[in-house]
Amino acid sequence: MFSTDRDQDTICAVATPQGASALAVIRVSGGDAETKVRKIAPALTAKLDSHRAYHLYLCDESGSPLDEVIITYFAKGRSYTGETSFEISCHGSQVIVEQILRSLVSAGARMAERGEFTYRAFMNGRIDLVQAEGILDLIESQSPQAAKAALNALRGELSGELRKIENDITWVLAQMEANIDFSSEDIVFTPVEEILLRLGNSKDALERLRASYKSGRALREGLTVALVGAPNVGKSSLFNKLVGEDRAIVSAHPGTTRDSIDAIKHVFGHRIRFVDSAGIRTTHDEVEKLGIDRTIGIATQADVILHILDSSESAPTSIDLEHLTAPVITVGNKADLLGLSDDLGRASSFAVDVLVSAQTGFGLDQLISLILPYAKSTVLDGGVTVQSARQFEAISKALNYLEAGEAALRGNQSPEFIAADLYAGLQELLALRGVCVADEVTDLVFREFCIGK
């Protein structure tokens, strides 16, 4: 967390990516931003209008011109951070950008830390927590689809959806409270069916949001593809071939890979994360055992599993993947060791989906074509998605509380017990949006933003 005296500082940073480009944007924000900016922009008119752009030359301390720029002024309370802010559009050369920043710093501003603009926006009540996370996602989004989903969160669509659910729960709670505090007065209570209906709607909405997490995560982190199989079937060789670099150590000794390794590969705009893992077999080696446990963990979290077999063996060792829910593609490796005439017969006899050779690269394109549909299925059309683990967790908890409340209502429990569940569920959603106080939650979000020390 930032300390408060640092919060008083005027901060500046380049808002566009590093490297040469036609234009770059530098942001300046802080209670005293105007004084600092005027020092390097002496030509700025005395009276500034918010959201208006000014065309002028920036100068360094000695008065010599730095660049011809457009400065946009945002008044306090009307800017992204909520503080007085400026956006300077300058020419995109690295040298110019650095000179302007240096001049701003000598004018009394300091370089912003990562996420600090967003932190200030939250602290000044300009955005709620879900929106803050949306911004983080947008900055870090790795694919156009992910950017779109992040933008939804930023626009407050997820917040809006949550608010709707909160309103419904609040309505149900009001019914319960009337039934408790005013039970002896002669008022007409809402029929249980109507309450159940409203509760059911909230539950469905939360269910939808919860289900969107997996695709949301795939958008953010890419599709996770785990390579699993018995030892020495060539998982690491295949992994290296797939990601196009020698990341995994390859040896003929079974059980070489004990830690998992992952690498990202972009295929047709999709981000695919391949994870190599330790081979699964019965072992007494403690270190290897740990590796195997980890593999099982990886396989459980993967979106797609590549089950690798050694197709050159007459009876390839397969492993038990029964309990896993992700789709499995069975891959027969070491196809190069097969006689050409063997191919079809052997492949069908142990039912592989694709035959490949990590050695020669044979069949890799076909393997990729089998994986891609899963990456595509994660693309969402405009729907609101849940993006962070924190959001997922809160929504799951809220849903559990709502389910408990619904069961209590159906079970004819006294209304205060139903209300207790609903309050707990509501609390989860409020905390998710940062609308009530939960120290831990804000800490977690801003931990992701790597703020301060």
Add this chain to the structure above:
Amino acid sequence: MNQFDVIVVGAGHAGIEACLATSRLGCSTALLTNNMSRVGYMSCNPSIGGLAKGHMVKEIDILGGEMGIAADKTCIQFKRLNSSRGPAVRGSRAQCDKDLYCKHMNKVVSAAKNLSVYEVEARALILDGKKCRGIETADGVKIYSEKVILCAGTFMNAVMHFGLKQVPGGRAGDKATVGISNQLADQGFKVSRLKTGTPARALKSSIDFSKTAKQYGDERFIPFSFRSPARLTLPQIPCFITHTNEATHEIIRRNLDQSPMFCGVIQGVGPRYCPSIEDKVTRFAEKISHQSFLEPEGLDSELIYIQGMSTSLPEAVQYEFLRTMPGLENVKLVRPGYAVEYDFFEPTQLSGTLETKEISGLFFAGQINGTSGYEEAAAQGLLAGINAAMQCLEREAVILRRDEAYIGVLIDDLVTKGTREPYRMMTSRAEHRLVLREDNVLDRLHNVATGNRLVSDSVLNEYEKVLGERQELRRVLATTAVVPSPETQAAFKKMNSPVLQKPMKLKDLLRREELTCFKLREFGLETNHDFDKVIEPVEIETKYEGYIDRQTKIIEQARKMEEVLIPRELDFEKVHGLSSEEREKLRSIGPRNLAQASRISGVNPSAIQAIMIHLKACQRAT
């Protein structure tokens, strides 16, 4: 003679508890009242308790207050409301004999040690700068004291409305109090107006009860007070139910132009929870009938309280519409219904002890803080009294937490959020409702009573005895097991309870819906404890353990915020990230801790975060 530790102004429900608390704690106390015959008078409905209110009466009782004893002693109909609901939302209510209630209170205050009662009118506070030094009466007599507790009820600058006719006065038969609220307004206090109303009182002999439905109280009586006998003292009588109809509503609608509320004559805000009949008829126009209880004001009283029909319409109109109701065809009114408008002080001007922030030594309690209800008033009176005494004795303040007592919720709500309408307690105001039950008041508050010596040694011994017995019963339940045998299995079958698969603890058996401690006697449980005080509380906490545990966890979490104290001298100007509105609110409320700050309306979570960061930064700096 004219020097006391504490002066209490007003002898209503707040004033009584305040003066009894201070005098009990050894402070010499003067109680000033305009009318000796109306000490502890029930100005409106004839009952004590109800949902969330019964809880407060029991809390007042454990902390040494008088209200519970008076209600038990004068009870003429007892009911436990919501008795089919869970234990946390059951509320005891006693309809009382108003006259006997008054007499009891009068006797108690007259007999109390360290307490002198004077029938005088308080006119002004004696101020020494920002310190309160005593009271000047209307006759110009000065009475000096260290502390003054103002419990003026609805009397300050009060105006009664009978139709469009206005009469100064805080209650029929009593005059208004003038002087003090203007004096305090001059001192910078924020004073606003509230409105309340009361229905007509009918002459018993003019009502044909055969046309109404009788309603009796419960068979089982559970006293409010730990110090009361378990049996009722007075005979029990029924209430009578009648209804309004289209004709009633038509008359009311036709005469709305004579209702001061509807003509804009009354500016004060009335209670949403206790609307007048004009209000009900207009706001719920689709409702063709409203229920009304005809409640006797006492055993020998000729007065019948016409519940639910509070009104400020002219007397003639009241006659007209009441006479459309079954049983009231020939009704005679002893006193028509009327509305009262009165001054109250925004309670956010008080600290958690109910002392004003502006003037030290001055406490406010009861309706002048914007509350409604006898129980709300008594609760504040008691705590104001305790805290005034604590200051005299140079002991620590007593502030009850929200997870500890409804009284804690009440006072915290008032001083943190303020109120814009007459504040009434409801169970929904208590976020930790499941642990704030009538049955566990002793568990919740005996430490406060003991630690501050709020009750006598003999009462403390009784508390200890009961707590000990509860502990013993818990121990037996947790350590005794029932073993499957032909006899035990037969017993389970007889009680329609599943037979045993393996030995089971009595405690686990008690969780079964169909089993009670009484039924577990079959398996050797000895239950010669008092049912109300020992068995039922333990039974409830066992049966609802799951819910209670969950709430306890939430409380523990919430307490973390409670423990982040905000130093009194904290300058909110220096906290970055607060809006000017938030700064203003935080400054004026002056929250004691972060939890209280978070409850101030208009103070956003980001502001709480900002304060927390500021406090951490300050800590690091030192």
